[in-house]
Structures are given as C-alpha cells and as structure tokens.
Amino acid sequence: MKKALLLPALIVSVLVINSCDKIEDPYPESSNPQVDTSGSNNFTAPDLETLKRRILIEDYTGHTCGNCPSAAIIATGLKTTYGDQVRILGVHAGFFAEPYGSGNEFRTDFRTASGEEWNTDFGVTGNPKGMVSRQEYGSVVVLDPSAWGSAASILIDDEPLFDIQMEIDYDSSNKTFTVDVGTYVVNNISGNYNLVVCVVEDSIVDWQVDYSLPSADQYVEDYLHEHVLRDNVNGTYGSALITGSELAETWLVQSYNYTLDSEWNVDHCSVLAFVADATTKELLQVEDIYITDSH
Amino acid sequence: MKHLIIISISFCLLSLNSISQGSIPAVDVKTMDNQSFNTGEISNDGKPIIISFWATWCSPCKRELNNIADLYDDWVDETGVKLIAVSIDDSRNASKVAPYVNGQAWDYDVLVDSNFDFKRAMNVNNVPHTFLIDGNGKIIWQHNSYSEGDEYELYELVKKVANGEEIRH
Amino acid sequence: MKQTLTTLTCLFYFFLATFCQNHNEANIGEIHGNFETTNQYYNPDTAIGAPNVPEKLLSSSFANILYSRGNFNAGVRLESYLNVLQGIDPSYNDVGIPYRFVTYTMDNLNVTAGNFYEQFGSGMILRSYEARQLGIDNAIEGTRVKLNPIKGIYLTGLIGKQRLFFDRGPGIIRGLDGTISINELHPRLDSITTKISVGGSFVSRYQKDDDPTYNLPENVGAYSARLNLNHAGFSFTGEYAYKINDPNSSNNFIYKPGQGALFSMGYSQKGIGVSVSGKMIDNMDFRSDRTATLNNLTIGYLPALSKQHTYNLAATLYPYGTQPNGEMGIQADLVYTIKKKSKIGGKYGTLISVNYSRIQSLDKTYYSDASDPDSTRMGYTTNYFKVGDEVYFEDFNIDITRKLNKKLKVKAAYFNFIYNMEVIQGLGGKGTVYANIVVLDVLYKLQPKHAIRVEAQHMRTEQDQGSWMTGLAEYTFSPHWFIAVMDQYNYGNKDEGKRLHYPIGSFGYTKGANRFMISYGRQRAGIFCVGGVCRNVPASNGVTLTITSSF
Secondary structure (H helix, E strand, O other), X not given: OHHXXXXXXXXXHHHHHHOOOOOXXXXXXXXXXXXXXXXXXXXXXXXXXXXXXXXXXXXXXXXXXXXXXXXXXXHHHHHHHHHHHEEEEEEEOOXXXXXXXXXXXXXXXXXXXXXXXXXXXXXXXXXXXXXXXXXXXXXXXXXXXXXHXXXXXXXXXXXXXXXEEEEXXXXXXXXXXXXXXXXXXXXXXXXXXXXXXXXXXOOEEEEEEOOOOOHHHOEEEEEEEOXXXXXXXOOOOOEEEEEEEEXXXXXXXXXXXXEOOOOOOHHHEEEEEEEEEOOOOOEEEEEEXXXXXXO | OHHHHHHHHHHHHHXXXXXXXXXXXXXXXXXXXXXXXXXXXXXXXXXXEEEEEEOOOOHXXXXXXXXXXXXXXXXXXXXXXXXXXXXXXOOOOHHHHHHXXXXXXXXXXXXXXXXXXHHHHOOOOOXXXXXXXXXXXXEEEEEEOOOOOHHHHHHHHHHHHHOOOOOOO | OHHHHHHHHHHHHHHHHHHHHHXXXXXXXXXXXXXXXXXXXXXXXXXXXXXXXXXXXXXXXXXXXXXXXOOEEXXXXXXXXXXXXXXXXXXXXXXXXXXXXXEEEEOOEEEEEEEEOEEOOOOOOOEEOEEHHHOEEOOEEEEEEEEOXXXXXXXXXXXEEEEEOOEEOOOEEEEEEEEEEHHHHOHHHHOOOEEEEEEEEEEEEEOOOOOOOOOOOOEEEEEEEEEEEEEOOEEEEEEEEEEOOOOOOOOOOXXXXXXXXXXXXXXXXXXXXXXXXXXXXXXXXXXXXXXXXXXXXXXXXXXXXXXXOOOHHHHHOOOOOOOOOOEEEEEEEEEEEEOOOEOOOEOOOEEEEEEEEEEEEEEEEEOOOOOOOOOOOOOEEEEEEEEEEXXXXXXXXXXXXXXXXXXXEEEEEEEEEEEEHHHHOOOOOOOXXXXXXXXXXXXXXXXXXXXXXXXXXXXXXXXXXXXXEEEEEEEEEOOOEEEEEEEEEOOOOOOHHHOOEEEEEEEEEEEOOEEEEEEEEEEOOXXXXXXXXXXEEOOEEEEEEEEEEEO
C-alpha cells in the first residue's frame, strides 16, 4: 500500500508546484480613469415622493441560443408592466455567444471581457438565464426567465437608497463622449458601494437562432438585438463610490471620457450606470441616458 | 486546541478504518417478486453470508456474479455459504432484474434496492461492492471493484469463516 | 482550564476509538462511513476545444459518517466542491454539511428528522435520490414518518423542502403514500403463489405566487395509483399518475393538467426471461420551484424507457433523456441462455440478449389563438394515449456472450440507433442521427489471477460528428491492480480538423474497500440539455485522481 502511494504523491506534488501563476505585471491594465470635474455639479436633488427603485434585468444570451428570443420577450414584457422602473441589459456571453461555424452566418462576436467575467463569476450555466438586480429569489441569484417577473414584483416597491442622474456631452468628430454620473444618497448609509458604467447599443440587426419559429425558419438573418452590452467604461465591477459611510442628501459625481468603436451606431447607443453593493454585488439603483438626441 | 480535536477525531476515524466490524443495518427493500423484506432479517443459521451489490448495467458486477455462479454449487456444498445479490437498479431498469437473473439461471437470493437505501446504509459508493458476513451476523470483510480471479480470494475467506477462524483485514 | 478540557476531549475520543475497536456491543453503538474524492488537473488543449481552467485544479469530495445504536441512527455528510468539476453546475462551489439526519425506529413506527431520500411507487410523482457522479441530489429536508400498523400495510408521510446546492428550494412538499401487500395481511394468504400489492400516493407542492403576469396555483397536487402482480414466473407492474394544473418554465406556463402511465410485464424461468414495458407521459415535469430547470429540484422521476448501455460509444454519445412534456414509449427485452453442452450452446452455454425500445411524441393538438385565446392557456389537447408522428428515439440491440474455453470469453454486440437530436438535446437544425454500432469484447485469462480484456467498438453514422472508433485494453491482476488504455477516434468527422484522437490511460489499486485510480488523457465535449435550457460540457485534457473508501 505504501509503494502505491509514492506515484500519486509524486504526481500531486508536481501538480501543486505547477498550479502557480507567476505574475509579470502587478498592476492590471488601467480601466478608463475618472476625469476630474470637481466643481461641476449641475444635479438637483430628486423628489423623494416620486423617486423609485429602478431594477435591472440582465439577460444572459447568445446568438446560437434558440430559446433566448423568448427570454427577450419576457424582459420587454416586464418593461411594459413596470414602465420606467425597468432597465434591460443583454449580456452576450458563454458558449452560445461564440462565433459559430465557418460560413458567413453567426460570425459577429458580441462578447465582452466584462460580460464573460460576470458570466463565470455568477455561475451562469446554460441559456437563457438572467438576474434581476443581482438579488436572490427562491434561493438563487441566476434565474430562469420565467422567474424574472416574480423577482421583479418583490423589488419594485422597495424604498430607493439612491438616485442616479446623468449628463452627457458627445463630440461626433472623434466619437468621444464625456458623461457625468451623479449618485444621490437618500439616507445616511454605511457600507461599500461601487458605480459601474457601461455602453449599450440597441437595434443591432444580425443573426439569431429562434426555436419558436417553424424549423425551416429558425436561423433568422435580420433579428433585432436590443440592449446589447458593448463595453464597460470603468471596469467589470466599476469604481469605488462609497467606502465606509456617506451622509444623506450627498451628491457623488464621477465623470468619464469614452471613445466609441467605429462600428457602433451612436444614435442607438446609451450609457447605463448602476450602483451595486461592493461585496454582495446587488444592484440598488440604475439609470441610463442616450448619447445623442436622435434615437 | 482545535488541532488536537481534529487530530483525535482523525485518529478515531482512522483506527475505525482498519476494521469493518459491524452488523447489517435494518433497511426495507423488496424481493424480486415485489414483497417487502427487511435486511435486518438476513441470516444463514450461523453460516457465512456474502452480500454483493450489483446492477444490470454494471458489467464487472455481472462478470463477478457469473464467475461465482459457476462455482456456487461447490461453495454451498462445502461451506453452506449463502450469496445475496442486491440489485441497485432503479425504476428505469428494475423490470430487467428478474429476466436477467432467471435468464442467467442464478441460484442466489436476489433483493432489489431501487432507491439505494440499503446501499447508503452499507456505505457503498460504487458497484461492484461485496461484503462477507460471519456466523454472528457481523460484516468482517468488504471489497470494491472486481478483477478476474477475485472470487478465489473471497472463497478462501469464506472457508476460514465457515471453520470459525478469525479474519484480520 | 483549557488544557484540561483539551486533554479530556482527547482522552474521550481515544477511549471511543478503543471501544469501537474491541467492543461491538449495543451500548456504545457503531460508526461507519465512506469517503470519495475526485480531483482533476486541467491542461488547456485548443485542438479539442478544452478551455483554460483558471483554478487549474478542480476537486470534489464527500464524506459520510453513520452512527447506529440499537434503534437509533444518525448521519452526516460533508461535501466539498472547491471548485466543482467541469460539467457540473458551478452553484455547488462551496464546502459544508448539506446532509444530516436522525432516525428512530420503535415497533411499527419509524421517524426521521433532517435530510432523507424517499420514493413512492416507481417514483413518477415523488423520488428524492442521489446520483452523485451526475450531480443529482434532491434530498428532502424535513420530517418523515413511516407506519406499519399491521403486517402488510405500509404508510409513509413526509413534509419538507428539497435541496438546492447548499441551500433549499422555495417550495414545500407534502407527501402521503400507502401500500397494501395483500399476501402479508394474513398468514394463509402468504402461501398463495399469486402475490398482489396495491398502492396509492398523494404529493402536493406549495410555492408562493409573486408573478405579475399570471395567477399561478400556489398548491399543486399530484396523485398516483399502482398495482403489482406476481405469479410464479409472471410479473406485472402498473402505475398511473395525475397532476393538476402546474404552469412551469418547462411547459411554457400552460394550465393543462398532467398525466403519466407506466406498465411493465414480464415472464421468466430458468434459462429465459422476457419483459415488455410501456410508458405515456404528458406534461409531468413536477418541481419544488416552478421556475427551476435542468436537474434542480425535481420532485418526480420519469425513467427513460430504454436500455442503459455500458459500452462507451453506445452509452455516452447519444443517450436518451425523458421528455417530460410528452412522449410515448415501448420497450421489449429478452434474455436467453442456450444450454451448456448443447450443439449450439457449446461447452459452457451461450447467453443471448435482445432489446428493443422506441419512443415517439405524444399526439398533441395545439390550440390556435382563435379557440383558446390567452384566457385559459391550456396549451393543447391530447386524445389519451394516441401516439404522435415524430420519432424521438429507437434502439435495437443484440448481444451474444460465449465462454470458449477456460481462458477465453467473447462477447459480440450490435446496436442500431435512431436519435432525434433536435428534440432530445433541444438544438434546432441538428436533425436525426442514424447510427450503427458493433462491439467485440474479448477476455483472456493468462493465469487464474491475471486477465486481459480487449474491446473494439465501431460506430458508423453520417450525421452529427460522423463515425467513431474506440479501442480499449485492460489488464487486471487480482486482487489489487489494474491498468487500462483507451482511445476514441473521430475518424469520420466531416470537418477534417476535428478528426481527433482522445486517448486516455488509467491505473488503479484496490485493497478491500479502498480504491484509488489515476487517469490521464483527453475527454470528449458534450452538450447537455434538459427542457428548454442547454448547458455545454467542455472537452478536457488532464490528470484525474479518484480515491474511494468505506469503513
């Protein structure tokens, strides 16, 4: 028995030694740094009577996922039900978002580094799946689309802890915008919170598999992809907003410059920002703003 | 403090690991003709008992039981041993147990443990897993997996038990 | 003070250990358990599409400890998934004690508190069980009472919540089951050769309705009735189940009730065994959470009515999975031994095994918008047991085993599959796969304790990934050692770049109830779909170490 243990012990020790990552660059590639706009605060305090908690429905999808179009319909249905309280984000990540095959179809890669990281960190296995403000419902955070309505109905009457307002300035000559994201703290609050800012594009026409259609028509060439996450402006989990505590009625402003990719249609693009608990990742407030006036 | 407790518990468990003395747990299973049977009633008048867990989808299990089947008559004549083959086929395959057992003309006692209750109580992880029980109803030997020729080692132990000898694992 | 406490604790455990060794008397009790750990180290391998695994080493382990003393039993299971192996749901990534129970038996009553497994009848409306290697564990956490008022009548009642990873699902399950074994009722009935038993069960799930779009039923109940008949070599089992309206994510939130029927008839006597079974399933997906998918929180178990194969190409490429929303199936199985010393049978006899199964869709007439606008959401109607047109799966297989002489044993098998990949894996555009497989399995005993087994398998198909070949050689040295090499080769793939070899070598050592195995090589990728949700299990390349032990 002892001799038999020698070989595996050797193998295990070799593996343990190899399971080490030697790091060359201690500092990660810097995410888009904040722009210093100290002094420029054009935001006015919100009306607390009408201020509501807005929720974010994150739809994890992919263009070869045939059951995903029906999930997109559920998300838009909830937007109709709850109106302005709902924002939707379509995250293309995982196996069904990979470019597929060798022909001309399904070649577009809608995946983003942050989307893939969220996909792995939250354990999204299989599509369609999603999250509602990244909060737990029925013991899980990653929910089947049929549970999004129920999860939303629980959160929709919550007292809002924050408000978010945004102002945006777009320079079409170099496709760059400057966005001021103002977060209003409603009550005295303690804890660590991050602000995440992303760029989202609507109405992208491209291939999608749709199993709700008869078999001959399931490969749809001109499907309208909405709310597609294009990039994170300030990193996967954003930048620190509150560390420790903050007083009520405070405005916290962060500003960012960002240059859009030449392929994106600026009139369909918007900036989405949300405040999340730094530890639990739960979203407490969300807002978006279109970059240009014509959309 | 914590370390000492962990060490003592591990010592306790390790020392238990070297022996498999235990009685057969009493669990409700079914016979091949769907009558209920409690494993606490397994007995063989003080003679050795072999309990072997198998399934119709487990090739090594079937090889083990078929190889023993060729020798079973001699084993029974010499030692009076009884082999109880416990099938862990669930409702997908349970209907195939009787056709297979009779198709192979086995003389064993066959029990069907469809929801793995007896398997869990006997701490079986994978099949084939075979146990040897002595005349006092104590489990004194067990073996996991099967290689051609294992039945000879098993029979040596059966003979020792039948003669009332002690077995050191 | 602390030191004394430590010393006392140590002494206590030491004595416990000593007592456990020398005394097996009821006043101390017995402790037994088992342990298994699977560890895999992954190498990235772009040729087969194996992704980079950031943790490099993935490890799953569990340890069960059972304590029994007279009528009292208790147990704990510690599980550790740090992190879980590829292909299993990463929601398991954690370590903890998800399973613990205490059970006490007295006379005709058995009470369990904590986590337990249970099956009512064939399991159609309630089966909680574990299949750890598949990542299935839907144990119920709650209370269970089993009553045996008079010999022949068995009653079970339970209430609890089901396991979901290291937590519990939201739904509450209540179940009641009764079985009357008529022959056990009276000693005179026991001697009759005909054995009859009847049974019935009722299971109900409560889950709160928060949905803004629908009025969902909070209490969903299911009933089932069963009958078992045995007479000499003849046996019959039948079960019927009915579930009231249960809109869930699997059936697209329709309010149609569900039905299921299973039956199985068999005849066997020495040398021959025959069985025929049939099944009808209509909208029987029943879970603790109406929005759960894949393997999570299933309450009932709908068995696949096809033979569970053991050979690699037959079992792992195109396995059938029950379609809970509607299917009809039939299976026939024959096992026959040609007598030894007969002309055809040879010196040792020959075993022939033939099996056929076919599963088709259920004939459904969907409501058009005009006859059933959204107001009732019944989805479709079925005409009881009318078979639909679509073939989901067909499997014809035959195998012959023959011992040629004291050293040589040969088995030859043939399989023919029709596999509707589109429906079973939920992937549109994949069509149906038609495959033929032949297997030759030869066992040669070099010496009484040394044996070598060689397998050659060949699968021919024009669809999906094309044809495959598998070769396996295994050398065993009783009673402790084995070594094996296997290679799967996708020689027939239409994409030349994918005509790859998947070699894997394994080596193992077994002593008593302890087994340990190391394997190294490549494993194929697969897509795993249940209902409308698909999951990708990536290919992998690496070393796996498995240790199993029982004590």
